[in-house]
Amino acid sequence: MEENKRKIVRVEIDSKACISCGTCTVLAPKAFEIDDQGHSIVKDSWKELSDEEIIKAAKACPSEAIMLFDGEGKRMEL
């Protein structure tokens, strides 16, 4: 089914925007972890999560620091 195709091909964190709240690491520990600078970073295992799980964590970010990109390289609206 077309709807089941993954849309997210890249996940990035704007580390300047990240306020180190840890919400994303709680909601999606397979996708995000806090580095030794205190900012969230994207783990390779984010690909094990569904688009919905990633989007849920990105939407929960209070500073909109989680950026999701589609196959055309465009930042996805959340």
Ligand code: SF4
């Ligand atoms: S939810 Fe946003 S601000 Fe909080 S740690 Fe994750 S990326 Fe940083």
